[in-house]
Amino acid sequence: MHRFLSHYYLSDMRRDFIEKILVLMLIFAPMMTWAQHELTETEAGSEQQKEGIQGFIEHHLQDSHYFTLTEDEESGSHIGIPLPVILWDNGVKVFSASEFHHGETVAEVDGEYYALYHNKIYKTDAEGTMNFDEDHHPTNVKPLDFSITKNVVTMLLVSILMFILFRGLAKSYSSGPMPRGMGRFFEPLVVFVRDEIAIPNIGEKHYKKYMSFLLTIFFFIWFLNLLGMTPLGVNVTGNIAVTFGLALLTFLITTFTANKNYWGHIFWMPGVPKLMRIVLAPIEVLGMFIKPFSLMIRLYANMTAGHVVLMSIIGLMFLFKNWIGSTLSFGLAFALSILELLVAALQAYIFTMLSALYFGMAKEEHDDH
């Protein structure tokens, strides 16, 4: 009896479910046909839109002289902050990026003319003529650019934020063993970096010297990665110059704190035959540079790839122009955003972890293997 009941209940539920789907399809069917009709009519428009989305993604990946919050190409309105431009061209020249009017006009400073072309500043004449070689690369003179760009502003903001946060955390220990406020959240993370990253890789004896660097780099990368997920539209860790700087720091610290065992392992590998030592030395020297190089490439490529994929899927929403496709891309974009949050933390962890591993190699004590 019970079995029959449950069977009946199930089939009833199934019928109910199918009914609902049919009703839904009936509701959406006219919309779908309408959307399809629209698509054939504006095929040229959709091609144009595709290029627009590509351009938007490329623009987003680049550094910029504006902190653009929103812009509309059709009406030509920009909402954002023009940032200061600092050039070295026979003397320092400082002016606001608003003089470029978003690349539309030439900026005149002390009798010299500068133009914005693909977010790079070139020296031109009063009309803003650009000269190109056969590969469509501009041949105009490029002054040295020390501008405070969008990435620089973001890094400064993150530095100030980190300073306030962790100074507060450090201060709150003076009133007792328990941190207060935001420190409650960050204390476990600091302990994690110490106990899971620094001590196992560097060792009890030397880890303290490297803790400040490891903590700084961990939170710096993590905060910047997370800022990349906000609608501010910054892409700092996806910029190879930034990751180059971070990897260079790891390289310099490894090289200048290394003990004699580290250099011994590179130039005169212990425990292998003489001939092998000569073969191994150049490989190990190359390895010295490959290690930070891979750090640089990994962070840059991961963040850039994440941004490109996420923005392409968000762009798909506007390309599909029907209920099903756009809804699916929205769901996919949502899931990918959550994955990117994980990747943001994971990349910070891996960068810190590998840095600690390299420091540990530089500080290895025993020479008996």
Next chain:
Amino acid sequence: MEIPTIVGAGLIVIGAGLGIGRIGGQAMDAIARQPEASGKIQTAMLIAAALIEGIGFAALFAA
């Protein structure tokens, strides 16, 4: 005949995927055998996966 670079990119992704998949699978096996060592295994797994990923990305940029 020129082989398009996208084919190279595909090959790279296949190779890196196989490598990382194998690391992940073997780490699962190891954790199943010794659950108490899961922390250490995870760390080693992440490092190895990160190294392969780095090479994969480097090749992707070359492609």
